[in-house]
Amino acid sequence: ENGNPALLPPGTAFREDGQVRIIPRAGFVSDLDSLPMPARDLLRMDLYTNVDKSFRFGPKEKPHTTIITSRGCPGHCIFCNAHHMMGRKFRAHSPGRVLDEIESLVENYSIRELAFLDDNLTLGRRRAEAIFDGMVERGFDIGWTTPNGLALYALDDTLIEKMKAAGCYSACLAFESGCPEVLTDIIRKPLKLDKTIRYVKKFKDLGIETIGMFVIGFPGETKEQIRSTIQFAEDIDCDYVSFSIATPYPGSELFDICEKEGCFVEDFSLDHLVFGFGKGHIRTPDFTPDELSEYRKTQWERINFQLDPDRRARIEQWANR
Numbered sequence: 001e002n003g004n005p006a007l008l009p010p011g012t013a014f015r016e017d018g019q020v021r022i023i024p025r026a027g028f029v030s031d032l033d034s035l036p037m038p039a040r041d042l043l044r045m046d047l048y049t050n051v052d053k054s055f056r057f058g059p060k061e062k063p064h065t066t067i068i069t070s071r072g073c074p075g076h077c078i079f080c081n082a083h084h085m086m087g088r089k090f091r092a093h094s095p096g097r098v099l100d101e102i103e104s105l106v107e108n109y110s111i112r113e114l115a116f117l118d119d120n121l122t123l124g125r126r127r128a129e130a131i132f133d134g135m136v137e138r139g140f141d142i143g144w145t146t147p148n149g150l151a152l153y154a155l156d157d158t159l160i161e162k163m164k165a166a167g168c169y170s171a172c173l174a175f176e177s178g179c180p181e182v183l184t185d186i187i188r189k190p191l192k193l194d195k196t197i198r199y200v201k202k203f204k205d206l207g208i209e210t211i212g213m214f215v216i217g218f219p220g221e222t223k224e225q226i227r228s229t230i231q232f233a234e235d236i237d238c239d240y241v242s243f244s245i246a247t248p249y250p251g252s253e254l255f256d257i258c259e260k261e262g263c264f265v266e267d268f269s270l271d272h273l274v275f276g277f278g279k280g281h282i283r284t285p286d287f288t289p290d291e292l293s294e295y296r297k298t299q300w301e302r303i304n305f306q307l308d309p310d311r312r313a314r315i316e317q318w319a320n321r
Helices: 045-049 082-086 095-109 125-137 157-165 180-187 193-205 223-235 253-261 270-275 289-304 309-319
Strands: 013-016 019-022 064-067 113-116 143-150 168-176 209-216 240-245
Touching: 045 064, 064 095, 095 125, 125 157, 157 168, 157 193, 168 193, 180 223, 193 209, 209 223, 223 240, 223 289, 240 289
Parallel strands: 064 113, 113 143, 143 168, 168 209, 209 240
Antiparallel strands: 013 019
């Protein structure tokens, strides 16, 4: 608070006299290779690389860490606000730069497992292939995952095979919805569901764990469409499925829609968003937040685990009203 604002870089937020000030952002870095390697030497890496749980599941191997090789997403999914932080234009490190960073992690920190946190790891197909081929050529004996999800429209059989050869053992697949109308008319995600079924089978045939990621509870989405997503998630037979409730983060189009159409619950506060994606914040003629939260939890447990029949019947009665 006592620093000189004139010395702060563009995009910095700070407090001055009790008020939040933001220095306007100058733009995005186009050439990511111009940036230095992450200064991991300034951290106690041992405190991060040996934790028992990372993201949804624990790592198979330790030490483990994260890596981000690209920024930006050209998509227009209404629930996402990442473009405010990373931009819409896809920008990426070159394959050589990515491989050098992985090599540094292996040599300096004995890393055995990576989590790629890119929003679009495989969006640039040639770049992705070069990275996976390079991991094989350099002999990296590591496993890796994609916790942020893979864009299914940017995959094909050859790319999946290269992922397996490079050490991928688990892939989060961003379906978002199992209803074509919701994907096209509400979420606006360029994904053809009929093609995705083949990719799930390809992953499973190669022994790569599949985690299907879905979002339910958008304004304008009906109970029938939500049931379609649940049924699709069950039918594709992923090893695990994850259902999130549409969450209106500031900067997303979903937030603007909820504000305009009055979909927020009466006591809505931005502070409530810290509860994650399992709590509803949107009310529509088709569902209340509590109904949606209970339905999500029940279907999650029913598909992934065993579920008490009486509880299942009760929640399915609501869904079919």
